Amino acid sequence: MKNKEISKILYEIADFLEIKGVKYKPRAYRKAARNIEALTEDVENIYERRELKEIEGVGESIAEKISKYLETGELEYYERLRKDVPVDIENLTNVEGLGPKSVKKLYNSLGIETLEDLEEAAKAGRIADVKGFGEKIQEKILENIDAARMGRERKLIGRIFPLVQDLKKRIQGKDVFERVNIVGSYRRRNPTIGDIDVLALSDDSEEAMEEFCNLNDVEEVLAKGDTKSSIIISGNIQVDLRIVDEVSYGSALMYFTGSKDHNVSIRSKAKGRDWKLNEYGLFDSNDERLAGEKEEEVYDKLDMSFIPPELRENTGEIESAERGSLPDLVERVDIRGDLQIHSNYSDGSASMREMVENAEEIDLDYVLFSDHGPSLKIAGGLSEKEFDEQSGEVEELNDEFDVEILLGVEANIVEDGLDISKDWCEKCDFLSVAMHNRPKDATDRILSVFENYPVDIWVHPLGRQFFSRDPLDIDLDKIVDKTEEEHIAIEISSQPERLDLDWRNVKKYRDKADYVISTDAHSTTELDFMRFGVSQARKGWCNEDSVLNTKSIDKARSYLNG
DNA sequence: GCCGTTTTCGGCCCGACTGTTTTCAGTCG
Ligand SMILES: Nc1nc2c(ncn2[C@H]2C[C@H](O)[C@@H](COP(=O)(O)OP(=O)(O)OP(=O)(O)O)O2)c(=O)[nH]1
Ligand SMILES: [Mg+2]
Ligand SMILES: [Mg+2]
Ligand SMILES: [Zn+2]
Secondary structure, eight states: OOHHHHHHHHHHHHHHHTTTTTEEEEEEEEEEEEEEEOSSSSSSHHHHOOGGGGSSOOOOHHHHHHHHHHSSSSSHHHHHHHHSSOSSSSHHHHTTTTOOOHHHEEEEEEEOOSSHHHHHHTTTOGGGTTTTTOOHHHHHHHHHHHHHOOOOEEEHHHHHHHHHHHHHHHHHTTTTOSSSEEEEEHHHTTEEEEEEEEEEESSSSHHHHHHHHTOOOOOEEEEOOOOOOEEETTTEEEEEEEEEGGGGHHHHHHHHHHHHHHHHHHHHHHTTTEEETTTTTHHHHHHHHTEEEHHHHHHHTOOOOOOOGTTTTTHHHHHHHTTTTOOBBBOOOGOEEEEEEEOOOTTTTHHHHHHHHHHHHTTOOEEEEEEETTTTTGTTTTOOHHHHHHHHHHHHHHHHOOOEEEEEEEEEEEETSSSSSSHHHHSEEEEEEEOSSOOOHHHHHHHHHHHHHHEEESTTTOOOBBBTTTOOOHHHHHHHHHHHTOOEEEEEETTTTOOOOOOOHHTTTTTTEEEEOOOSSSGGGGGHHHHHHHHHHHHTOGGGGGGGGSOOOOHHHHHHOO
């Protein structure tokens, strides 16, 4: 999958064009780069379908460049730009405070091409002598150069969640803060989070900033002003704080929640009316405030319904809000069952009894235990004999608990079908299937299993895992059609590393597909992962009706078995 | 370079912080 590679080239082109002082094109290249980076589908497939231009921000020219690169492995336009200023633009601009313009100056004056050159020049004191630079910048470069070498990897929302909650509590705990909201990609429930953005209300912003920059785990203060500060806390995590007045709080929430593209779009709309939208409010052409204290008011004045943060990705939500046709999104309280949990019969850490007790505590009506089939021994795969034992225990537990306990298997899609017999399939309340390797004919294998076995749920459909596994290269159009035909539900996994099916595809297929949101919990605490799956369903524009486990077990059963 | 219930050409979001600068450019959100 070359998405990352291509978006990197586009980002670099943007930087090189900025070096040359070209207007607007850098923004265009960056926008295209961002959208390609965010794709779940392999850009090469989109190229093969001749649909590159459907990607937001990709037009004639960029589509042609991507095609050339995919066909020849080279891009002359990019190579030419790089020849003019032959620097390691990606790494150099990774140094906090260094952008394309500074990199060019340093190249022209000192011939700096790499981070090593930069460090050497800074240590020798040569940077301070360059016009436009000085001692402080030179010092800052030396301080930040190692961070640039390491890079800052994005964090998974499900993993950073406790830390964010704790940080929020710590800030809220200080009297000088009257209101605190976590915003940015976290509020939008992005699967991954680049930094933690915080909006706050305080009548003494100076003192508030002081407290913020002196939190006990602050490692570096990147910037500190009256309304805005940035710090690095332990774990190499950046935290940005913005403080505004109450009259601006709503518009500041909008600004700081983003996304950037959503902001730009919506600000352009305001501008089209001769108004102005910024973090302080919505203003008419006489600078009279039209709204600002509440987000709802700002959207309302712009003749839009309120846009839930999860939808603010500039993927059609603005037009939809203008038409008043945004979906009524599914909520966590709508969820009535969890159709993938595990116990110590396989690689789970808790007994079935413990899992059920906890499920009852969080008001679930039903749960499905579905451990791996026999071919996945490393993941604690069960033999049919072990399954039968488990089945016996399920029967006992069902007598004892109100929660309806269902038993199934996560069967593995293998070369000639599933790794369990059809007889075994019939013993399952629900049959879940998944692919755990990546053969060339994956699409056909999946389709054939859907046709030939009584499949109920297709779990972690793309097999994606953040930072380690790319999504499977399969024909989702075809497979989703088949799930509709066969009454098979598609899982949205709540596991932080998976969140699979991903929200963009969830959105794409939401009218056809029936989704189930599952935790894949391997311990009692992981039952709480449900919130992350629900967030992804919301990002995918799902209403309650598109999610099967918001329904009673009888309704779910009659659909899946029908 | 992209894009269109104002446009197929003429626009392209808006502001804070920093360092170096005598008034602002660069970078970042
Ligand atoms: N209007 C406007 N708002 C911006 C711009 N850049 C960032 N913002 C707003 C929207 C962002 O969601 C918010 C926080 O910025 P971040 O850089 O932290 O981005 P975000 O949190 O969305 O993603 P992240 O996971 O941190 O990479 O600030 C911009 O250029 N213009
Ligand atoms: Mg952020
Ligand atoms: Mg930020
Ligand atoms: Zn699996």
